[in-house]
Amino acid sequence: MGNTECVVVQKRLSRFRPEDRPVIEGVFDRLAVIPEKAQKKTQAGNTLTFEMLQASMCMLASESMIRRSYQCMCSIDFGTTAAGKVSTSPTSGVCREQLVIFLADTLQGTAEERAPLVMAMCRNRACPKVVTSEQLTEFLQDLISAIINILVYKGLLQGWKPDKMGDGSQCVKLLAEQMCSELKPTDQGGYDVACLEDWIFRVPQVSLYLEMLVAEGLNVWPSVQPALSLLPPCKETRWKDLQCLLDIPTLMFLAPQLPDRCNSPWSLVFSTLLHGESFTRMVAGLTKCGPTLLLIKDTKGYVFGGFASLSWEVKPQFQGDSRCFLFSVFPRLRVYTATGYNQHFMYLNQNQQTMPNGLGMGGQHRYFGLWLDSDFGHGHSRAQPKCTTFGSPQLSADEEFILDSMEIWAVGIISDLEEFQDEKWMGKRSVLDVDPEVQAMMEMTGKKLHSQGLREPDKDQKY
Incomplete structure (x- = not known):
């Protein structure tokens, strides 16, 4: 040499x-x-x-x-x-x-x-x-x-x-x-x-x-550097009864798109194959479990979904933040992140007469980038030419799609900010505010609520 x-x-x-x-x-x-x-x-x-x-x-x-x-x-x-x-x-x-x-x-x-x-x-x-x-x-x-x-x-x-x-x-x-x-x-x-x-x-x-x-x-691990993990851990999944919508290449693509704090083991919290086609069961699975990844397959074979950066709450207002995104798995693998045009990241509502009932991400009422109706049989992806919130095109095969199957994975932990907000919200409200039934019982027995009107109203409370 x-x-x-x-x-x-x-x-x-x-x-x-x-x-x-x-x-x-x-x-x-x-x-x-x-x-x-x-x-x-x-x-x-x-x-x-x-x-x-x-x-x-x-x-x-x-x-x-x-x-x-x-x-x-x-x-x-x-x-x-x-x-x-x-x-x-x-x-x-x-x-x-x-x-x-x-x-x-x-x-x-x-x-x-x-x-x-x-x-x-x-x-x-x-x-x-x-x-x-x-x-x-x-x-x-x-x-x-x-x-x-x-x-x-x-x-x-x-x-x-x-x-x-x-x-x-x-x-x-x-x-x-x-x-x-x-x-x-x-x-x-x-x-x-x-x-x-x-x-x-x-x-x-x-x-x-x-x-x-x-x-x-060439077998130079582990001396050169520690082994790399390309997949998030998966725990507590009933694989025996499941045929998952995810696959290994899709996981390799989606996992790096998630925020850093979403590195805890993924857990399946809802699947139509395991839990049936029930909107109420779906809501019970996805609320209060931290960030989640939703996957939907329509009856024409298109697979798509969204990432929710915060725990879902049932309420007639938009929620979430700019870390949310929509994605397509089939026929193309793509991720669509927040454009900054608006803050319509996440929406979940049920049993309301005046507001839409269902799950939505991006866009606006009746024109969501991804929408699943509360009857759970159908949804829509209306993005002409693109979803305003995420810049995504139509994700489903048809604008109005029929649901074939769905999965929801909990992919992270509840953030410190969410826990702080829950504690703060509970700390500034009395038991009468938290439980209206207690308030009603006291009024029926003739007891006057002397503190009513003296306490500062909750600014977040909607009437």
Whole structure:
């Protein structure tokens, strides 16, 4: 190894803690075990072959994803003119220096360093400096599928049961398409290294998935850094009787969209499959349980929902805050956040004659971005052209939809602010205000309420 190559490799190794550097340097020797079928094709100790890499990663990633990784390693140019960059004419076999640079840039690199690696993993040989949206989508499908395999094989599912959930293969494609939708092409079309660098910087999941693929696939956990958890924990779910509307790729997409405090175990508080089609039962499940995630499937197969940032309350006023959002799962995976146009985030009402009865998010009365009527059989998503509160389009197949199934997941804890407001509200009201029946009984027995009119009225009380 020449001086220049030595300097390049040493700079990459310096990114790791001293106790981790031997682990990184030792990966080459550990992988350089020639499979029996490859003994006649190569010499041990000089370079890593595809078969060697496949022997390490075959249980976690598809052959096409392993080949992409191998192609990327072979393409790394650590010469004097482009140290650590990617060559358009890859060598045959991976040398020790190429592997160290690959490990350092995928595990500890910047967006600028990772962009050429992604380019190499989905390279267009006809035009090696630009890739298409289709090529990037295929690369992402391979990468996401590998991450799901890792979660299953390594026991990192956090209580979720893929066999009791939605079609993961279909949603792998949806998640790949969603991630590609964040790309900004060049003026000539296609995506060069600069486009990929900007994309990787703005979409952290790309780097996260690459880190997990390389670390798990080449077995450098847990020495380099702690294992990553891509899924929220799930607890107390009756999987035996459930076919969940969620799937693993959708969870991988939705969980990072939630506020930081929504990292407690998810718990299913209502499901039409488990609890029947009852609005009253639904209200009992979703109130006073902190932030919730609602999922609805209509009879034409569209899946959509909303995130409620605060506990639901039954009252004829809007509630919630700007952390709420609406989302679509099928046929497109998208999230629609607050626009700031109004504060019509959450609405839940029941048994009122003058105000709409049902559950709504966004928009306004009779024109909600998401509405489920209290009769529980139907709802609407009226957004022409978009919902004013969240900027979302029509989420259901038809503007007026018929409910097929629904789930509500409690995803966080009741905030300190909510608890404080409840305590403050209770502290400033007497038992007569809290329980009108007590007040009525006292009046019937002839006792006068001398404090009536002397206490300051509750400003939040509606008459």
